[in-house]
């Protein structure tokens with residue numbers, strides 16, 4: 158197994174132009190494929206999760222041209238759902254933003270589709286989405302375990318009507334139904350059952366749909382109405398914002414080390430909820446300066462916070478390692494669904510934080526982190542989870558080195574993360 162030794166970083170300072178947002182890249186690619194007309198996507202993310210979506214679109218008969226650096230993509234929209242003559246098997250890795258939305262879009266397409274993924278994908282729930290689509294008449298079967306991929310989908314025209322979606326485990330189920338809804342035969346009313354988690358991701362979905370010409374009525378995130386007769390139309394160009402979750406590691410580094418870091422590609426008006434990660438750093442004692450297209454953080458001494466972070470589940474992981482540098486006990490609450498992501502993140506973070514000497518309480522849906530007097534040198538296991546690798550790089554901001562096992566797992570969303578971190582790290 159490959160290992161990366163990160164030696165203590167003296168100080169942090171610099172500017173990072175963020176790679177494109179994973180959430181926006183995969184949403185925009187799917188909608189561009191089904192839209193009428195041609196879309197030119199710019200600042201597309203080049204990472205494994207996006208490659209899975211692109212490979213799937215190729216097999217589904219969508220033509221697109223990708224630039225040499227894979228950050229520009231011109232998509233020739235079909236103007237309707239997908240249509241394939243022979244059964245297609247689509248391997249989607251561990252990309253939730255490909256698996257869930259494609260499941261819904263293919264359920265109303267013409268053809269037979271098998272959706273598969275990495276072993277961990279077979280442990281990530283999809284039952285709530287399948288249940289929702291079945292209410293609209295979808296024919297979806299589980300090929301191994303009930304409620305989990307792989308799936309066999311026999312696509313057919315679906316009626317709209319009233320569909321109940323359980324939103325309590327992942328917002329991606331609702332995102333998937335919303336994005337498919339304009340292609341249903343009639344008006345669709347979506348009712349949310351349970352407490353909707355990760356709400357800001359629904360704003361990303363609605364905003365992307367609006368850019369492709371479809372309006373959705375949002376009744377306080379409890380009910381959504383997609384009126385009949387709307388269709389996706391290519392917006393011409395679509396600029397993918399920088400990835401706000403990826404920004405969190407650089408901003409945290411500045412906050413921890415007392416330096417100044419500016420990230421560009423997201424800002425005050427960004428549609429991504431994870432931009433609010435900067436507000437958590439502010440609450441911990443950092444100074445934050447917002448621009449239309451940048452966020453700048455300057456560190457100060459950090460103190461612990463106790464917060465509900467359900468709205469920023471991905472960036473919240475970065476707070477768990479930032480807590481190693483704050484005085485007091487940091488509590489991150491209402492994050493049960495960390496357990497059903499790339500790994501059981503609540504358990505994995507607890508285990509790895511303890512290795513560096515932190516006192517950690519692992520709750521059913523929360524984590525509490527108290528830093529030790531001095532961090533211990535440790536080999537960090539990353540569980541094939543890009544965010545664990547990136548979060549623990551912050552340990553090198555102490556005067557103790559850290560070893561990251563299997564650093565290549567950042568390829569899911571940020572293949573050159575460690576090189577980009579090195580650019581703002583100074584001895």
Ligand SMILES: O=C(O)C1=C[C@@H](OP(=O)(O)O)[C@@H](O)[C@H](O)C1
Nearest residue numbers: 180254327328329355358470471
């Ligand atoms: O819709 C999206 O783009 C995402 C939604 C979130 O998942 P959940 O809704 O499952 O929390 C987030 O963790 C994931 O990385 C991306």
Ligand SMILES: C=C(OP(=O)(O)O)C(=O)O
Nearest residue numbers: 251252253254471498499
């Ligand atoms: C949860 C994540 O990914 P996915 O889109 O596969 O759900 C993530 O990127 O942290």
